[in-house]
Amino acid sequence: MHGAKRRKIQIAALYSLLGGTVLAVLMWRQTFPPLALWLAFATAFAFFDWRSVEVNDRMLMSPTVMVALTAAVAFGPGTAALGVAAMAALGAFSADDFRQRRWFQPIANFGQLVVAAGVSVFILEWFLERALSSTGDTFWLWIAGGSAVAATVYGLINYTFVTVAVRAVFEKRDLRPWSNLGQLLPSYLLMGFVGGLLGATYTVLPVVLPLVFVMFIVGYLSFASYGQLREAHEATLRGFIKALEAKDLYTRGHTERVAYFSQLVGEEMGFTGTRLERLRWAALIHDVGKLAVPRDLIRKKGRLTEDEYEELQVHAHVVEEILAEVEFLRPMVEIASSHHSHFDGGGYGGVGHTHGAKPSPEACILAVADAFDAMTSTRSYRMALSQDYAFSELRRNAGSQFDPEVIEALYRALERTTERYGSPHLASEDEARRLAEGRPVTSHG
Amino acid sequence: MGDPRVPIKSPLVPVIWALGSAALAYLLMGQTQKSLLEIGVWAILLAEASLVSLPASSGNRLSLAFAVSAALPFVLTSGGAVDLAAAGAASAMGLLGTWMFRTLRSDPAEEVMAAVLRHGFGVAAYLVVFAGVESIADSIPVPDGSTDWVHLVGFAVAASLWFLIETSLWAFMVFGRNRLSRRYLWLLAVKDWTVVLSLLTTGALFGFAWAELGFWAIVIAGIPYGFAHLAFYRYQESRRTYGQTIRALSRIPEVAGLSPKGHSDRTSGMAIEVGQDLGMTPDEVTDLQYSALMHDIGRITLNEPSILKMGFTDEDIARWGAEIVAEAPYLSHVATLVSQQHQPYRRPGEERDLELPMASKIIKATSAYDHATMELGFSPLEALEVLHRGAAYDFDPDVVQAVRRALERRGVVPA
Numbered sequence: 001m002h003g004a005k006r007r008k009i010q011i012a013a014l015y016s017l018l019g020g021t022v023l024a025v026l027m028w029r030q031t032f033p034p035l036a037l038w039l040a041f042a043t044a045f046a047f048f049d050w051r052s053v054e055v056n057d058r059m060l061m062s063p064t065v066m067v068a069l070t071a072a073v074a075f076g077p078g079t080a081a082l083g084v085a086a087m088a089a090l091g092a093f094s095a096d097d098f099r100q101r102r103w104f105q106p107i108a109n110f111g112q113l114v115v116a117a118g119v120s121v122f123i124l125e126w127f128l129e130r131a132l133s134s135t136g137d138t139f140w141l142w143i144a145g146g147s148a149v150a151a152t153v154y155g156l157i158n159y160t161f162v163t164v165a166v167r168a169v170f171e172k173r174d175l176r177p178w179s180n181l182g183q184l185l186p187s188y189l190l191m192g193f194v195g196g197l198l199g200a201t202y203t204v205l206p207v208v209l210p211l212v213f214v215m216f217i218v219g220y221l222s223f224a225s226y227g228q229l230r231e232a233h234e235a236t237l238r239g240f241i242k243a244l245e246a247k248d249l250y251t252r253g254h255t256e257r258v259a260y261f262s263q264l265v266g267e268e269m270g271f272t273g274t275r276l277e278r279l280r281w282a283a284l285i286h287d288v289g290k291l292a293v294p295r296d297l298i299r300k301k302g303r304l305t306e307d308e309y310e311e312l313q314v315h316a317h318v319v320e321e322i323l324a325e326v327e328f329l330r331p332m333v334e335i336a337s338s339h340h341s342h343f344d345g346g347g348y349g350g351v352g353h354t355h356g357a358k359p360s361p362e363a364c365i366l367a368v369a370d371a372f373d374a375m376t377s378t379r380s381y382r383m384a385l386s387q388d389y390a391f392s393e394l395r396r397n398a399g400s401q402f403d404p405e406v407i408e409a410l411y412r413a414l415e416r417t418t419e420r421y422g423s424p425h426l427a428s429e430d431e432a433r434r435l436a437e438g439r440p441v442t443s444h445g
Numbered sequence: 446m447g448d449p450r451v452p453i454k455s456p457l458v459p460v461i462w463a464l465g466s467a468a469l470a471y472l473l474m475g476q477t478q479k480s481l482l483e484i485g486v487w488a489i490l491l492a493e494a495s496l497v498s499l500p501a502s503s504g505n506r507l508s509l510a511f512a513v514s515a516a517l518p519f520v521l522t523s524g525g526a527v528d529l530a531a532a533g534a535a536s537a538m539g540l541l542g543t544w545m546f547r548t549l550r551s552d553p554a555e556e557v558m559a560a561v562l563r564h565g566f567g568v569a570a571y572l573v574v575f576a577g578v579e580s581i582a583d584s585i586p587v588p589d590g591s592t593d594w595v596h597l598v599g600f601a602v603a604a605s606l607w608f609l610i611e612t613s614l615w616a617f618m619v620f621g622r623n624r625l626s627r628r629y630l631w632l633l634a635v636k637d638w639t640v641v642l643s644l645l646t647t648g649a650l651f652g653f654a655w656a657e658l659g660f661w662a663i664v665i666a667g668i669p670y671g672f673a674h675l676a677f678y679r680y681q682e683s684r685r686t687y688g689q690t691i692r693a694l695s696r697i698p699e700v701a702g703l704s705p706k707g708h709s710d711r712t713s714g715m716a717i718e719v720g721q722d723l724g725m726t727p728d729e730v731t732d733l734q735y736s737a738l739m740h741d742i743g744r745i746t747l748n749e750p751s752i753l754k755m756g757f758t759d760e761d762i763a764r765w766g767a768e769i770v771a772e773a774p775y776l777s778h779v780a781t782l783v784s785q786q787h788q789p790y791r792r793p794g795e796e797r798d799l800e801l802p803m804a805s806k807i808i809k810a811t812s813a814y815d816h817a818t819m820e821l822g823f824s825p826l827e828a829l830e831v832l833h834r835g836a837a838y839d840f841d842p843d844v845v846q847a848v849r850r851a852l853e854r855r856g857v858v859p860a
Contacts, residue, residue, distance in 0.1 A: 140661065194668050201665050205657050207593035208665065211650045215669035218643045222676035229683045232775035233690060239772030240694050244745055292701035295749050318700045326689040 007168050008104050015111025015161065022118040023085055030082040033075040041071035042087045044213060048220070049091035049113075063216060064091065065154050065188060066195035069147045072121045073199025074209075077128045081121040088113035104169075112161035116154045124150035124196075131200075143200040144193050151192020155185060237284055244291045251287070254373060259283035261369035264413040265406055269365070279362050282335035285323060286366055289316025339366040342401045364403035368394060368410055371402070376422030382432040384423045387414075462545040466538050476530035478523045487517060487535040492542025495560075496550070499674060500681040501637040503727070505615075510543065511644035512651070512670075514568045515604065518575045519652020525592065526583075527576045536568045563614045567607045574603035593653065604645045608638065626724035633727045643673040688734075695738040703744040708815055713737035715811040716804075718851040719844060723803065733804040736782035740808050742766045743783075759787040782808070790841040797841075806841045810848055813840070825857040 032038070045067045071087060072080040092110035097103075127146025131139050201208050241255050262283040266276045292315045297308055304312065317337075324333040341359045359367075375390040385393075391411060398404035414421075466488075470481055477484075494513045498506035514536060521531040540561050547557045578599030587595060616631035647670040654662035695709045716737040720730045743766030747753050767784035770776050785805035791797040810832055817828035829849055836842045852858040 197661075197664065197668075201654065201658070201661075205593065205653060207597050208650055208653055210597070211646050211653070212669050214646050215643055215650070215673055218639050218646075219669070219673035219676040222639060222673070222680045226676065226680040226683055229680065229687055232773075233683065233687045235775055236687070236773035237690060237694070239774065239776075240769060243769040243772040244697075288697075291745065291748075292697055293748075294701075315701065319697060322693045322696050322700060326686060326693050328686040329690065329693075 004169060011165050011168055012104055012107040012111075015108045015115075015165070017111070019089070019111035019114035022115050023089065026082040026085055026118055031079050032086075033079040033083040037074065038071075038083050038086070040209075041067060041074070041083075042090055045071070045087045046091045046094075050094040050096070063191060063220075065151050066191040066198075068117055068121070068154070069124065069151060069192050069195030070199040070202065072124050072150070073128065073143055073147065073196055074202045076203070077125045077132070080125055080128070081118050084121045085114050085118040088117035108161075108165055112158060112165075115161070116157040119157060120150040120154035123153055140197065140200055144196045147196020147199070148189050148193040151188045151195065152185060154192070155188035159184070234281075234284075237281075241284060241288065241291075245287075251290070254377065255284060255287055257373045257377075258286065258366070258369045261372060261410060262365050264417070265365045265369065265409045268409040268413045269361075269405070275362075278332055278335070279365060281329065282332040282339075282362055283366055283369065285329065285332060286336040286339055286370065288323065288336075289319040292316070292319050335360060335362040335366060338363045339370060341367075343367075343398075343403045344400050361403070361406075364406050368402050368406045372410060372421075382429070385429070385432055386424060387420055387422045389428070390422060459545060462541050465541045469534050469537055469541075473530060473534045477528050477534070479521055479528055479531040484521070484531050484535045485538065487513070487521065488538035488542060491517075491535065491539025492546055495539075495543040496546055499640065499677055501640040501677070502681075503633045503637050505634075505637065507637060507640050507644060509644065510539070510564065511641060512648040513539070514564070514571070515600075515645040515648025516652040516655070517568075518572055518599075519596070519649065520655050522656070527572070527579055529572060529576050532572050533569070536565075536572065540565055540568075559618065563611055563618070566614060567611045570610055571603045571607040574606055575599045578602055596653070597649075600645075600649050604642075604649075607645070608641050611641070612637075625721050628724045629721050629727065629730070636727055640677055643670065643677075647673075691735055691738055695742060698741055698744040698747075701745065701748060703747045704741045705816075705820060708812075708819065709738050709741050711815045711819070712740065712808065712812045715814065715848070715851060716807050718854070719807050719811060719847040720804070722847045722850055723807075723843065725803065729804065732779055732782060733807060735776065736770075736779045736786075736804055737808050737811065739766060739770050739776075739779060739783055740786050740812060742769050745769070763787045786812070789838045791838050793838065803844075806844050807847075810840045810844045814848060825852055829858060 045064055048067060049064045068084050068087065072084050075083045089110055092113050093106045097106045124146050127142050127149070131142035131146070134142060198208075198212055238256075245251050245253070245255060259280055262279050263276070266279045271279060290312075293312050297304070297312060320333050320337050324330050338359050341363065343358065343364055345357055345359075371394060372390055375385045375393060376387060378384045391407070394402055394407045395404075398407055466485075473481070473484070491510055491513045494509035496508070498508040501507050517532040517535055518527045521528045521535060523531070543564070544557055544561050547560075548554065575596075576599075579595060582595040582599075612631060612634035615634045616627050647666050650669065651662050651666035654665045658665070692710065695713075698704045699706050699708065713734050717730060717734050720733045725733065741762065743762040743764065746761075746765045747757070763784050763786050766786075767780045770783050771780040773780075782802055782804045785801060786808045788798065788801055788805060788809070790801055790806050813835070814828050814832060817823040817831050818825060823831065829845075829852065832840050832845045832848060836845050849858065853860045
């Protein structure tokens with residue numbers, strides 16, 4: 001922990017030094033833009049920088065780079081780099097950081113944003129000078145093209161700074177969440193292009209600026225409510241399942257854990273965005289069908305009769321059909337309902353399963369996560385088994401019932417988190433059953 | 446363009462449109478320096494735009510005609526000032542075209558007429574106020590080069606008035622639903638302000654840029670609009686999904702055979718109508734809808750055979766339900782409404798309970814109505830009688846009256 005703190009200080013010192021140098025050089029070389037105009041842009045920049053919104057499937061977006069480039073073009077050469085760098089410096093310090101007494105984030109951000117803004121706008125100024133000496137469409141193309149280039153540079157610098165800091169401070173942390181540069185660059189390019197275009201419009205027609213601000217703020221607020229609604233949606237489903245599950249001592253927390261294991265495996269196997277989200281949702285609803293089944297049937301110790309088994313299936317299927325009426329949930333229901341089908345095409349499957357066909361990778365992940373949690377938690381008929389036993393059992397059925405790749409991914413992910421599930425020593429199914437019958441089971445969920 | 450599958454029903458419609466436009470053109474001659482062709486192009490654009498719409502918070506769809514109409518005073522100018530005759534003519538022709546296109550598309554005639562009238566009044570006010578602000582600015586000394594800013598002020602004032610007129614007309618000039626609360630309807634229309642604002646602003650943005658930069662205006666107005674459009678679209682989509690999920694969850698006890706099939710759905714349908722009738726706000730109606738859907742979710746607890754054996758009361762169902770709903774962090778007030786659904790509005794010897802939320806009282810009455818008609822096999826009139834008889838303690842008389850009105854609107858009991 002001590003080392004992490006030292007590295008944090010080093011990074012913060014290095015970044016703020018770089019940022020300070022850039023700012024000092026710009027102050028020496030350039031003049032400050034008109035204060036009223038600067039304030040208008042700085043407010044917009046800070047507003048967008050302090051709150052980013054979810055645009056699509058957990059992809060966070062904040063149009064700060066667009067505001068920065070609009071401002072750069074509006075300020076014009078000779079003042080732009082200084083003006084934008086000063087905006088960036090201001091944007092790095094948010095009220096939230098002060099309230100929560102975070103010091104590393106704002107200081108590192110300060111350096112990162114100032115360098116990114118200063119350097120990229122400095123490059124843009126070269127294009128701006130070309131643009132000012134041309135007329136007609138060439139004027140627009142120079143500016144918009146230059147802004148797109150500048151935005152890309154801005155994005156690359158930001159990305160480099162973040163990567164270096166994350167690698168240095170959180171050595172063990174997985175870098176994958178930050179590695180979606182390929183996804184981010186096109187949006188930087190587009191935002192830069194639009195930002196430049198709007199800035200150029202401002203130079204000939206200042207009146208459009210308030211109108212454009214209005215448009216972006218309205219859209220931005222809608223995106224914010226959209227993000228909130230998505231969160232509410234997931235929280236509602238999660239809450240309901242948790243509450244309904246809590247009625248039963250033995251299944252309590254099962255869904256949450258299966259969702260967690262699925263997420264771990266999904267990340268390990270390189271799922272991102274929509275795909276990862278679909279997997280998590282499928283895990284959340286994979287057992288919803290059971291909620292409609294009478295408890296005594298679920299809790300029954302011996303084998304189910306043909307009729308009882310039939311009843312269980314019918315209940316589960318009806319619930320699946322109801323959930324499939326929600327368009328958004330349909331793909332998740334298909335995954336969830338085929339999680340009992342086997343890797344080699346066998347098993348009884350569900351709506352989304354055709355006999356003999358290989359189930360989807362998502363269904364394979366869910367099958368492993370479900371089986372793993374079933375073995376490592378206490379059931380009415382047996383005690384929890386140990387994690388090692390669970391893995392050896394999964395591996396024994398690899399290739400037939402379970403996807404071997406998924407089993408190994410779960411193994412690696414749990415090794416990395418160093419978490420252990422199940423009883424520490426129980427390694428025999430028979431012993432676990434005997435123990436469960438020998439004395440009343442006590443569980444604390 | 447209209448849906449190609451719909452055949453043109455009457456050749457009279459285009460004839461009326463042609464005659465109307467010709468009459469307008471005749472009146473216009475000598476009033477404007479703009480060519481008929483230019484005015485015609487804007488009119489056609491306006492009519493076409495009315496066929497493209499986007500969903501707004503109220504559940505209404507708002508058409509792009511807002512944007513085109515908003516741009517008219519910017520693009521139809523003579524000598525730097527608004528050409529009121531040309532803009533008015535383009536609007537009138539465009540609205541006639543709207544009427545023609547939408548009629549050919551087989552939209553309900555009443556709805557089309559109402560939309561054209563609303564829009565007509567709104568646009569007329571917008572154009573007149575816009576020109577008025579411009580002429581006021583002419584008579585007082587404003588600094589040179591501030592024409593654009595004068596137009597911006599004119600636009601802001603005129604657009605606000607337009608929005609006020611549209612929403613008021615929508616709420617008060619209604620056909621067929623004239624017994625719903627005006628307050629509810631007006632608040633519902635006002636909820637769309639973000640979409641209206643972005644449509645009108647897009648029009649103004651395009652208008653400013655068109656005069657100065659020509660076709661670049663499409664890009665400059667189009668990109669901010671695209672951003673806002675995507676935002677509205679995503680928001681509406683997730684709102685719909687959220688509602689669908691809640692409805693699906695509410696049916697779990699029904700599937701398990703623990704509560705009657707379709708009960709929560711029917712109860713919530715009736716509850717919404719009653720809530721709208723009683724002048725709740727749109728947000729309150731949404732909460733009412735969710736809590737009516739969820740009012741029997743507590744019955745899932747009966748899945749446990751031992752509880753079923755012990756017996757249970759309405760209060761237990763309400764409490765269990767509220768406990769389940771409370772697990773969803775965004776539905777805490779829905780949980781409160783669910784927890785009070787069994788309460789009588791008044792107890793013997795006491796004043797009526799003013800603390801009891803209206804939504805809970807509505808759920809109690811509408812749920813009882815559905816129980817009487819579907820489980821006990823009563824006719825609607827008999828079921829209403831049950832509510833009336835219970836109005837001393839169980840059912841709030843105001844709610845019972847609103848249920849009666851809702852049933853009258855549905856045509857199941859005589860007015």
